[in-house]
Amino acid sequence: MRIKSTLENYIFVLPAVLIFAVFYIIPFIWVFQLGLFDWDGILPTKIFVGLDNFKEILFDKIWWQSMGNAGYITLIALTFQNALAFLLAWACDREIRGKNFYRVIFFIPPVLSEVVVGLVWQWILDGNYGLLNSWLANLGLGHLARSWLSDPQTALTAVAIVHCWKGFGWGFLIFLAGLQTIPRELYEAARVDGANAWVSFRKITIPLMVPVAVLVAILTVLGTMQAFVLIIAMTGGGPAYHTQVPVLRILASMRGSSRFGYACAQGISFGVILMAISFIQYRFSKKSRA
């Protein structure tokens, strides 16, 4: 009876554990194994190269350039996108008419796919027939018109701004949920004590929102550093390597140059860097809370 009951329990978790073991744990282990080999993904023989792939990464200029590009996009997302998200959340947290309407609208870009968003914006930013350039021409600013996505000077920033357009709704919703947990009585009490709106914003809202801001920052960094589908749809990583990002490089190592081992080594290094960044941010948040 006991044994039958235990067996029954395992039957409940079996499908989940089986799928997880095959499609998560095995690939996870293989990434680490393959990272030590030179392999084209087809031949039955893999050549063991030890840590050579990782050494190569250290001197892979395009890899580090793409890391820098992702860092640049992340920096814009951390500042511009999150500041916008916070301001909007703050505005919607007030007694204001139509805040549900705004809330619904701001989360439309996040539910769309990166492919759809990327292709629509690519059409808007198109150098020859794009809407932006024709608007600039109509405003008499025709000299500013350019091929936004194929000009090395603007491509990366254009991609970053579209990324922010697509992503700010996430931060907005999380900030709004955070703001709504602040008890209204705190503001009341502050007002009775003679604090004006600015003082209570600085002394109540900001300190209480620090943990939420750290959470949003961690999610922003993890999400933005790994973003790449939007870039496939907008520029494909070009012009030259100006909008390349790490995951695109991993994909290129795998599909372009058929170097599966190198692709896995890139994935591991990148994963370690991401873990380190979010760990530092987490520690930082603990310190600031203490």
Added chain:
Amino acid sequence: MKTGAYYKTKKTAINLLIHLFLLTVATTCLFPLIWMVSSSLKSQDVIFKDTSLLPKVFHFENYYRAWIEGGFGRYFLNSIFYTVAVVIGIIIVSSMAAYAFSRFRFPGRNVMFVMFMAAMMIPIPGSFVALYVLLNKLHLRNTSFGYILCMINVGLSTSIFLLKTFFDKMPKELEDAARIDGCSKFGMWFHVALPLSKPVLAVVVVFNALNVWNEYILALIIFDSRPLMPLQVALTTFQGEFVTNYPLLMAGLTITALPIIIVYLLMQKYIVKGVTQGAVVG
């Protein structure tokens, strides 16, 4: 002396500014979509010249052409099929596991649960490389079944977490009563726990459905043959081939975006819930 009227005007002015700010951002959110629909209704002859939002002639036949000639009809049905199959799979598999993690005691329970939770926290950016190799070995690459299994796995951890949290808070009395009436464990899961967990199941369904519908990278590396591709991958290949046919491309984009927007507008309550709950996990 500042009168009540002064403060009232000041407040109105501030509110006006805030509305102006919010409206500007809202317009920025909506405009690209309006432009997408507008472009999809123009003809290839005028699309590069006509920058008006309302086309003079509505070329609805672009949708017909995209659906038939562009093959979007096929891709659309593929996307629907993958989304439905994955969501059903996730509901069954994750609710069973979550129910066991919440209600039963058995050796290895905690280890397994912690593993699922750890998977949510650890980013492995190169995992698609290994998944490609794995599916090749299992002869599941370029099959719908392989893709569906991969996508079930993608949604598993979060769904188990959401469902287990819900089951933990659910009173056990009903299940106790059912057990006394001779209900089996499967019966309690299927007839008692699942119907009671509708609110959280809605969150699980909506989130996973959005996720599968919008998924790109796994579909890209798994499918070689066109008839199996979902919309997202088809769009990027379409873009390469019909590079100048913007009306058809925009019609394809609208076909891809519309179901998501409709589902979102109908279910946005659950999406907000999911985002805020999911944020707590992270």
